[in-house]
Amino acid sequence: MKKLIIITVVLAAMGSVQIFGQIQKFSGYVGGGLSTISYKPSKGKRSGGGGLDIGFGYTYAFSRVRVIDTEKIFYGKFGIHTGLGLVFYNAKAEVNDESYTSEEKITETDTNLEYQLTTTLFGYEETQKTVFLTIPLMGEYHVDPFYARAGFKFGIPLNGKYNPKGTLKNEAEFIGLESTADKQQFLDLGEFPIKNFKGELDPGVAVMFALEAGYKYRINTNLTLYAGAYLDLGLNNVARDSGLPLVNYNNSNGFTTNSVMTTFADKANIMAAGVKVHLAWSSK
Secondary structure: OHHHHHHHHHHHHHHOEEEEEEEEEEEEEEEEEEEEEEOOOOOOEEEEOEEEEEEEEEEEEEEEEEEEOOEEEEEEEEEEEEEEEEEEEEEEEEEOOEEEEOOOOEEOOOOOOEEEEEEEEEEEEEEEEEEEEEEEEEEEEEEOOEEEEEEEEEEEEEEEEEEEEEEEEEEEEEOOOOEEEOOOHHHOOEEEEEOOOOEEOOEOOEEEEEEEEEEEEEOOOOEEEEEEEEEEEEOOOOEOOOOOOOEEEEOOOEEEEOOHHHHOOOOOEEEEEEEEEEEEEEEO
16 A cells, blocks of 8 residues: 555656756847936927847747656746847937037137137037947746846947037137137038038946846747837936037037037936837756
8 A cells, every 4th residue: 555655756856857957048139218418408309219239149048848647748937048248329419599608618720819719509410329238137037928128238339429410609708818719610600500510429338237138939949939018217327428628629620519418418328118029048
C-alpha cells in the first residue's frame, strides 16, 4: 500500500515538474509619437514635435519549464531588457518683436569705438532636430497576454541641428557717446533676412525614466508580436551650452545666430511618448 502511494505521488510530481532556466528574446521594433526637446524659453514660445524610434532589443527572461504529460511548456514572467535604438527628437521655437542686447562689447575696427549690439527678432521661427542613440536597461514582467517594462534609458547624442528663419534688426549703441546706429550694413547693422543657415546643437548625454506596456500575440512557438505604448521622461539637462548671445558677431565674417534653446533657456530635457511594435524571436 505504501509503495502504491509513493508511486502515485511520484507520477503526480512528474506530471507537473518545474525546471528553472532561461529564455533569450531578440527583437526589432519601430515606434513613434511625440518626441521632443522640452524647455521653457524666457522669450517667445516652444512647441513639441513628432519623431521616430527604431532599433532592436534583447531580453533575458527567467523562465520555467513545466512538464505535463511528457510535453515541455516554456514560460517566463520576469526578465531584463536592453538593446540599441535610434530616436529622432524635434522641437520648434517662435520669437516675434523681442529684443536682446548682448552683454559683450564690440569694437569697431576703423574708429576703435565700442558699442553694444541689440537685436530685435521679427517673425522668427527655429526648428531643432536631434538624434540620440538610446540604450535601455529595464525590468520586464508578463501576465499573458500582457507585458510591462520599467527602468531607465541612456541617450548618447549623435547629431543636433537648428534651422532658423525670419528677420532680425541689429542696432548699435555706442558706449560713452549716447548715440545709436542702425543703417550701416557694412557693420551688419539694419534689417537682415535669415535664410539658408543651419547651426549646430551640441546636446549632452541624456538619462531617462522609461515605461512601456501593452499586449503580446504569439504567432508561433518562437515568434511573438508585441504592441504597446511607451513613455520616456528625461531626468537631466541636455543643454550643455546656455546663456549664449543670440548673435555671434565677427568684424570680418559678419554674424550668425545661436539657437533659442542656448540663448533663452537655462536647461532642456528630452521626452517621448507614443506607440511601439516589436517582432520578437525567442531562443530557449
